[in-house]
């Protein structure tokens with residue numbers, strides 16, 4: 589993703605690439621930058637955010653693994669830097685953002701909802717940040733609508749067979765060579781199902797969203813979660 593972002597920034601007439609930083613490089617080479625883009629690992633991202641916020645450098649983050657606790661930590665760092673903006677998005681694909689919005693909208697009308705995410709086998713985390721975020725959106729919409737727990741008579745299961753439970757929604761993670769990033773949200777109720785599917789077939793799919801965020805973040809002090817407010 590880092591290489592793809594560098595390519596996209598170089599190709600944009602209104603943006604300059606100040607530095608490309610790999611593991612072990614000194615972050616100070618980015619000190620003159622207006623915006624830092626982080627696609628690293630859940631272990632590395634918080635230190636990078638701290639470094640940038642301390643210097644008033646705006647940040648766009650695609651790295652996955654953001655719990656509510658981590659978001660709160662970022663908010664507290666930003667409280668001391670009121671002019672600085674951070675945008676963290678579980679997925680920069682415009683189609684993926686719409687898939688999550690459509691899933692959140694559909695959730696209240698169906699008894700059952702399950703998520704199947706599919707990714708390339710080099711991915712370090714499971715389930716994906718996108719699937720986790722989608723499950724939380726569906727869980728919140730179901731709670732707001734007062735829906736009961738989903739029907740499921742399973743009594744005996746082999747470990748992992750029913751995926752993992754995130755806010756009451758089962759999430760299944762597939763890893764296979766040839767895949768890029770894909771997700772299906774399967775809804776079911778009496779006599780009908782609805783499947784909402786998104787496919788990133790190439791990593792260029794994330795670049796319009798990343799560039800949109802890079803251009804917008806200096807004008808958005810504080811923490812923005814997700815690309816949604818930039819698409820309204």
Ligand SMILES: NC(=O)C1=CN([C@@H]2O[C@H](COP(=O)(O)OP(=O)(O)OC[C@H]3O[C@@H](n4cnc5c(N)ncnc54)[C@H](OP(=O)(O)O)[C@@H]3O)[C@@H](O)[C@H]2O)C=CC1
Nearest residue numbers: 589590609610611627628632650651652677678679680794
């Ligand atoms: N929000 C979105 O739309 C998307 C999010 N992602 C997420 O982005 C992250 C990166 O994905 P991807 O590019 O596929 O992963 P990769 O493993 O291919 O790349 C991560 C890179 O970060 C480097 N790195 C690790 N620690 C640091 C550090 N402290 N400073 C600088 N660089 C560091 C790694 O170096 P080394 O190889 O030496 O370990 C590696 O080159 C993942 O969390 C993924 O889930 C991915 C795609 C889209």
Ligand SMILES: O=C(O)C1=N[C@H](C(=O)O)C[C@H](O)C1
Nearest residue numbers: 652678679711716717718769
């Ligand atoms: O690692 C990836 O590839 C991706 N990671 C993000 C996630 O965890 O949701 C976004 C997209 O699915 C690609």
